Amino acid sequence: MSALLEVRNLRVRFNGFTAVDGVDLDVAAGELLGIVGESGSGKSVSMMALMGLIDAPGIVTADALRFDGQDLLTMSAAQRRRGLGKFVGKDVAMVFQDALNSLNPSHTVGNQVREVLRVHLGLRGAALETRVLELFERVEIPAAKTRLGAYPHEMSGGMNQRVMIAMAIACEPRLLIADEPTTALDVTIQAQVMDLLLRLQREQGMGLVLITHDLAVVATMAQRVAVMYAGQVVETASTDTLFEQPRHPYTQALLAALPEHNRGGPEEGRRLSALPGIVPGRNDRPAGCLLAPRCSHVQPRCQAERPELVGGVRCFFPQAIKQGPA
Amino acid sequence: MKAFIANRGAFIALLVFAAVVLAALLAPWLAPHDPVQQFREHMLTPPVWQAGGLAQFPLGTDELGRCLLSRLLFGARVSLMIGVLSVLLALLPGIVLGLVAAFHPRWVSPLVMRVMDVLLALPGLLLAIGVITILGPGLINTVIAIAVGALPGYVRLVRGSALAELGRDYVTASRLAGAGTLRLMFDTVLPNCLAPVIVSATLSFSSAILETAALGFLGLGVQAPQPEWGSMLSAARDYIERAPWVVTLPGLSILVTVLAVNLMGDGLRDALDPKLRQA
Amino acid sequence: MFRLLLQKLATLVPTLLGVTLVAFALIRLIPGDPIEIMVGERRLDPAQHAALMKRMGLDQPLPTQYFNYLGQLAQGDLGQSLVTREPVVEEFKVLFPATVELAGSALLLALLLGLPLGMAAALKRGSWFDQLVMATATVGNSMPVFWWGLVLIMAFSVGLEWTPVSGRIGIEYDVPFVSGFMLVDAALSDEAGAWWSALLHLVLPAVVLGTIPMAVIARMTRSAMLEVLREDYMRTARAKGLSPARVVLHHGLRNALIPIVTVLGLQVGSLLGGAVLTETIFSWPGIGKWLIDAIARRDYPVVQAGILISALIFMGVNLVVDLLYGVVNPRMRGELGKDKE
DSSP states (O other): OOEEEEEEEEEETTTTEEEEEEEEEEETTOOOOEEEEOOOOHHHHHHHHHHHOOOTTTEOOEEEEEOOOOOOOOOOOOOOOOOTGGGGGGTEEOOOSOOHSSSOOTTHHHHHHHHIIIIIIIOOOHHHHHHHHHHHTTTTTHHHHHHOOOOOOGSSSHHHHHHHHHHTTTOOOOOEEEEETTTSSSSSHHHHHHHHHHHHHHHHHHHHEEEEHHHHHHHHHSSSSEEETEEEEEEEEEEEHHHHHHSSSHHHHHHHHGGGGGSSSTTTTTTOOOSSSSOOOTTTTOSSTTTTGGOTOOOOOHHHHHHOOBBBOOSOOOOOOOOOOO | OOHHHHHHHHHHHHHHHHHHHHHTTTHHHHOSSSSSOOOGGGOOOOOTTTTTTOOOOOTTOTTOOOOOHHHHHOOOHHHHHHHHHHHHHHHHHHHHHHHHHHOOTTHHHHHHHHHHHHTTTSSSSHHHHHHHHHHHHSHHHHHHHHHHHHHHHHHHHHHHHHHHHTTTTHHHHHTTTTOOOHHHIIIIIHHHHHHHHHHHHHHHHHHHHHHHHHHHTTTTOOTTTTTHHEEEEEHHGGGGTTTHHHHHHHHHHHHHHHHHHHHHHHHHHHHHHHGGOOO | HHHHHHHHHHHHHHHHHHHHHHHHHHHHHHOOOOOHHHTOOOOOOOHHHHHHHHHHHTTTOHHHHHHHHHHHHHOOOOOTTTTTSSSSHHHHHHHHHHHHHHHHHHHHHHHHHHHHHHHHHHHHTHHHHHHHHHHHEEEEEEHHHHHHHHIIIIIIIIISSSOOOSSSSSOOOOOOOOSOOOOHHHHHOOTHHHHHHHHHHHHHHHHHHHHHHHHHHHHHHHHHHHHTTTHHHHHHHHTTTTOOHHHHIIIIHHHHHHHHHHHHHHHHHHHHHHHHHHHHHHHHSSHHHHHHHHHHTTTTHHHHHHHHHHHHHHHHHHHHHHHHHHOOOOGOOOOOOOOOO
């Protein structure tokens, strides 16, 4: 499949602090890439950098940045801060976590969707109205016509999230980035919205980057997964491979902490296995591998050098442990 | 407190304000002359640093030969005194009325608030002018006029805060423990409403100084020959060309004092509620 | 929306009555005999005194007098000036447009300068520009308006001789009264140079009166914009690929307007008070100066009318601001249609 998005060595720095360090990503057309990691792993920041949402004094650099076949790196620093630049909002769109706060409280939801159509596609009048209504129906908002004049505070979280999705797919983007789109929703609604996203992706052949901390969703829906830790991609593989044969110690720890994987183990019924320690903060980044202080397989080399991402794994001693049946 | 001192602007303002207060308190000793004494031979003398200035009158004299420095110092007394008195005169009844209104929402509250609405129907200065028209000009009446204008603000503020606090659990707990209404009002609820009231009081203080000067300027406030910064400016209108210092100096006194109080008020507000910080 | 207007008008009625009561009581609260106060120095024998009392309806019981007063108000009769003997309403009609022209220009100036400066300060937060704007606004906030007027007169009228010191138009022009707005009337008249003279006369008083509101609006705009810029929906707007201008104005300022509008009502109050002072300094023939002159001359019917009218205007403006707030803040429209899924 042709690469829709190709990112090499994306780096985002704030006042000397490297929030995102050497992220490589590939997304093919129609592919669903899941990005998993804890809070503070840099997953949101890296996507925001792509969307051009990083402000000064943030500095965004990358070795390669290609979207839909076009090379976007021949730009000044200021332009590069605009990420994918002219594609933003039109060919690549983003959906955020908290829909109520992510929508403008002073404009009707209808107008907020119309805005995208007007600015990017130049639609007016009857064509505009038809398209807006169509979008609302596509995202399964009931009684769509009456909802067009509603304000965000008049609607529920799930409805608002559908509006956000409508806004994002309005111009039929090639790539959709969804940053924890269901985390803030009720459990019953989460499944509905997730299904909607998947259906839309299939229908439009979009690439979808799904940022989440929910491994179960990724396991069932993504084709490829990238695992992030402390601003770096530590492992990337196809979903099956990742879940069956995780190679990076962090990935293994993540999977080991799943309740399903703790059945039948020595601590069953008492404790979930977990990595000791915490994610290194701004001021205590290790000189070597970022996971070294917590890793059970740590060797002297790990503490001295930072490993590069090689063959999809950022580890000097990747372990191939076959996971038992989930 | 620490946050307040850390705010440089507010701290400098505090120092300036303290200097003004000190000057006002020590006026009888600091002033070189009696502020109402007229030196007919030295009318409109420029300040000492200008040509024709005399060391005898460091800031010059006005159109009736009165020492400007002395008048400014005594004028500070007048302004600060009226400021403090009017704020107290509005604050104390305001707190009481606000609390009473919050504790009796059935019919006392609407009655009180309607009366406050009537007072609020006129903007500050015009209301003060109205009161002065009834009572006549003068220092005491100026205090009353300004206080009447500030009262509704406090009543609303305290009532609003108190109503918010009344819904909270600690008040219910006190009530259940048997606290009487008076005790509930002043002991339990009031201390938690005070922060915005204090900030509001500082700002009222600065606008009281401005209103005093405005009334003085219009001839409706403190009367001659008592020195008051605003009335000094009124008399100075005719001397803009000939003796600009008679215009600039009293006005600067007002500006500096009000600015100092406002900056202190800003600092106080930032220190008491970091969310509101203007950064 | 209309329903909201009616609701708000209804709550104003008691306040309105209260204000008329105060205006009515104004003369009667002044210590001394009302007749003697009005008549002043002239001696009156008891017969004349009684006749005047009867003629002015002052021999009736107070409640009757109050209802008579309300009746007069309803018919638009505000009494007669003791000094000019003209109906107060007539004098008011001539002078009111002058104040509106002054206050309106001042408010326009305050908004045209205050809003952009406040926005720019917020966008360039922490820069020297931001600090300069804020320092200036803080000083402007603390300025006594009448002194500021004198200072500007010293600088521009006396020093540079760019603007005149008083009045609405050069005395050499004779502009017939059409609308009462000098800029309009001068343009309509066929006197060459009249319009320019009118403008020059308007400039300085408008700047003086508008300075404090401008400072307040700038500060408020800045703090409102800073709050708004932090919000998530601003990030969404940018993620939609909209131009920076559109993001700041259509999404940012639009929401910042909410707190700004709440401040507007207070500012108009400040303008009314400031107009009294500004008109006095510049000898601008508006209702502010009229009121002050009337107080000095003990022209109590005029004072009474002036206070009443000022209250009405202020209440009217506050009503408009309240409605404006409802327009600007959809969450406050009191609609009941809350659809959930």
